[in-house]
Amino acid sequence: MKHTYHIQGMTCNGCRTSVEDKLSKVSGVTNASVNLEKEEAVIQMDSYIDTATFQKVLSEKYTISEKRAEKNALVSTDNDANNFFAKGETEKSKLQQLKPLLIILGYIAIATILLNYQRENWNSAMLDFMGLFFIVFSFFKILDLKGFPDSFRMYDPLAKVVPAYAWVYPFIESALGLMFLIRFEIPIALIATLVILGITTVGVTKILLDKKSIQCACLGTALKLPMTEATFIENAIMIAMAVVMLTRIL
Structure with missing residues (x-):
């Protein structure tokens, strides 16, 4: 399960890493990725966690609110061609990032x-x-x-x-x-x-x-x-x- 949140109060990369670290440590969170420019956090979790729980672990200078919720898409393994192209796009993305x-x-x-x-x-x-x-x-x-x-x-x-x-x-x-x-x-x-x-x-x-x-x-x-x-x-x-x-x- 993946949810996207809006976070106010971040002013630098130090803020971003601090917020990302605290959100990642919340019980039930499998991954948290924070984008400073978009003031956005994408959080993957085992089951739904309310926004108040996230707000409690953050400093008072940050305000978190939910933007949208979306479940992870299930990718069919029946189509080998689709899997091949999806893998190629992921690898390309990694190369671009690096x-x-x-x-x-x-x-x-x-x-x-x-x-x-x-x-x-x-x-x-x-x-x-x-x-x-x-x-x-x-x-x-x-x-x-x-x-x-x-x-x-x-x-x-x-x-x-x-x-x-x-x-x-x-x-x-x-x-x-x-x-x-x-x-x-x-x-x-x-x-x-x-x-x-x-x-x-x-x-x-x-x-x-x-x-x-x-x-x-x-x-x-x-x-x-x-x-x-x-x-x-x-x-x-x-x-x-x-x-x-x-x-x-x-």
């Missing part, structure tokens, strides 16, 4: 190649890629330093327990990026990468297994990206690089 992430990763890869194409030994290419990765991704997080922590705490296990960690995380990434680029204390930087990305990957994996729909904060809140398998793969690539470099150094 377009900013793919473009940024492409630029980082190109920059890495340009920095290393004249070198006889490409062993340092991984360090350059990791350094550029952390610098670029931390930049987007710092763009909305107020909204990022709320989004990050929705899936990072350590940030949920230690809220201050979410605030300093972008600066940790910046520091690691600089360490990789200037080749400063590389073993420490690699171990730190394994720890922080390992923790985040645990949270991402849980979200994916629970099939929840939340915003990924890998590029901050300036670019709205869904939490998908691509986020897991992105972290896995960095972790794999850190492991490879550690085995070469140690």
Whole structure:
């Protein structure tokens, strides 16, 4: 069962993530997605939940009212052709949503190649890629330093327990990026990468297994990206690089 609500009082992405988090935690809610521009929340639930219940969990600055209710459409599995096209549209939609992430990763890869194409030994290419990765991704997080922590705490296990960690995380990434680029204390930087990305990957994996729909904060809140398998793969690539470099150094 899916219902759509109008929400007044949201002024920034921090508000949006806070509202989305509180609505998601209401008993009986299977998924909650909030759109800041439309001032709208689409909530999927096992059985009908009255608006007053949602209002109780929200801050007084927010007002929620129901716009419409609609049941999830049942898709017939008898027509294989329809299922094929529906699947294709879903995959296309995911690719469109992840377009900013793919473009940024492409630029980082190109920059890495340009920095290393004249070198006889490409062993340092991984360090350059990791350094550029952390610098670029931390930049987007710092763009909305107020909204990022709320989004990050929705899936990072350590940030949920230690809220201050979410605030300093972008600066940790910046520091690691600089360490990789200037080749400063590389073993420490690699171990730190394994720890922080390992923790985040645990949270991402849980979200994916629970099939929840939340915003990924890998590029901050300036670019709205869904939490998908691509986020897991992105972290896995960095972790794999850190492991490879550690085995070469140690």
